[in-house]
Amino acid sequence: MCADLATTGGVPVTLRPDPVPEIQQAYLNTPGAQLFATMLLVALVVLSLKSGRRLEARLMDRYGRHIGEVGRIVWLLFVIAAGVYAFSVIWQVTFFLEVIVDAVVIDRWTVIQQLVTVAVVLIAYLLIRFVNRSIDKLQQTSSVTRHQSEVAYHVADVGIALAAGTVILTVWGVDLTNIFIGAGAITAIVGLAARETLAAMLAGFVLLFSRPFRVGDWIQIKDHSGIVKDVTIFNTKIQTFSDEHVLVPNDIITESDLTNLSRNNQLRVEIEVGIDYDTDVNRARRVAVEAVEGLDSIKSSPDPEVVAKRFADSSILLELRVWIGDPTRRREWDARTDAIEAIKEAFDREGITIPYPQRVQSARGEGFPIDGDGPREQPPEVEND
Known part of the structure; x- marks a missing residue:
């Protein structure tokens, strides 16, 4: 047979x-x-x-x-x-x-190498699936942002794949020394040729782990203020309140002062108003506070407050401090407008004057001559040849 x-x-x-x-x-x-x-x-x-x-x-x-x-x-x-x-x-x-x-x-050793290779590939696949699903769960609980989850996907997948490849090459007896030396040389060349790009990429990872802001936050960076629309490894997209889309490199963000106005879910709005020097300051402060209490655009806690800020040229300058929740530029504008209108109406009702800018001029000593009040200096005579 x-x-x-x-x-x-x-x-x-x-x-x-x-x-x-x-x-x-x-x-x-x-x-x-x-x-x-x-x-x-x-x-x-x-x-x-x-x-x-x-x-x-x-x-x-x-x-x-x-x-x-x-x-x-x-x-x-x-x-x-x-x-x-x-x-x-x-x-x-x-x-x-x-x-x-x-x-x-x-031979038997080759069979073992083949089985180990298959096992490593299978374990790497399952590990990638497990890590990706764990990242999805973190994103659902708002522990990480969408940008962070995407970056984490790529980093985890590449890291697991590299680790699995290293194990497989080692099992098959491949010398990794030359590979590492070549990779180091290529990294050095790329680093010299694209320093700014690598700096922006490293800054992107810094933002990934430090999380100073999220998509949808209102931030101020350098000369730009707006809403964060997207964050990538290399840059951050901001939509300004003039409807401009600005791409800011991530290394610029990490090197500059950054203000996140949405982080605490509330924002203090400061409004200045001047009162006449003859006005009772305590009464004016009380009237201003009562005027803004109960406005829908302003939070009741913390309580609104008014402080005497300084002596201005034509008035005593008061500063009203109120708070808004879930801060956006539109809510800030609404709160500022409502407060100014309410204070103006309350001051008019209570007879409190908001003075115009004015300047008082006075002479010192004997003063100076004005037309009709004294002799005028005659111009020197000019001799004719």
Whole structure:
């Protein structure tokens, strides 16, 4: 009886055990029978794949998501291997599998290397899935922003892939010294050629971990003030209140003073108003506070307050301090407008004067002559030749 043989570490392995040639001779000796058996094999493979989904669901319910995924992958690999072998038996081409086995399997150490490689790839895949899902859960709980989750995806995937590649190369006996030296040289060349880009990228990672602001926050940086629309590794996009879109490099942000006006969910708005020097300051302060209490655009806690700020040229300058919640530029404008209107109306009602700028001029000593009040100096005579 002729049987296809392959060797694993010098041990012959038959690819057609005794029942297989008999089945081929009895049932698979015509093209019609082979075609029917192929159709039946395809149906079995489809049913097996569906069974794999049910197996995954059961394992997930009993042992968790990751065990379920491992079970499904193992089942899928088994179905594919069995299907390929069955197809080779149906069409009597098992010699082709013998060629593949002889090319792939050489000795026991090679088999171990192959198995370790497959295991490392599988573990890396599962680890990437686990890390990505953990990042998704953190994003759902608002622990990380969308930008941070995207960066974390790429960093985690690249890091796991590099670690898996290093292990696989080590298993296959590849010397990593030259690879690391070459990578270091390439990194140095790229670093010299793109210093600003690398600085912006490193600053992007700093912003990722320090989290001074999020998308939607109102920030002030250098000469720009607006809402953060997007944050990438290299720059931050800000929409100003003039409807301008400004791209600020991340290294500029980390090197400059940054003000996040949305961080505390409230903002103090300061409004100055002057009163006449003859006005009772305490009464004016009380009237101003009562005027803004109860305004919808202003928070009731902390309480509004008025302080005497300084002596101005034409008035005593008071400063009203009120708070707004969930600060935006529109809410600040509304609060400022409502407060000014309310104070103006209350001062008019109480007879408190908001003075115009004015200046008093007075002479010192004997003063100076004015037309009609004294002799005018005559211009010097000019002699004619």
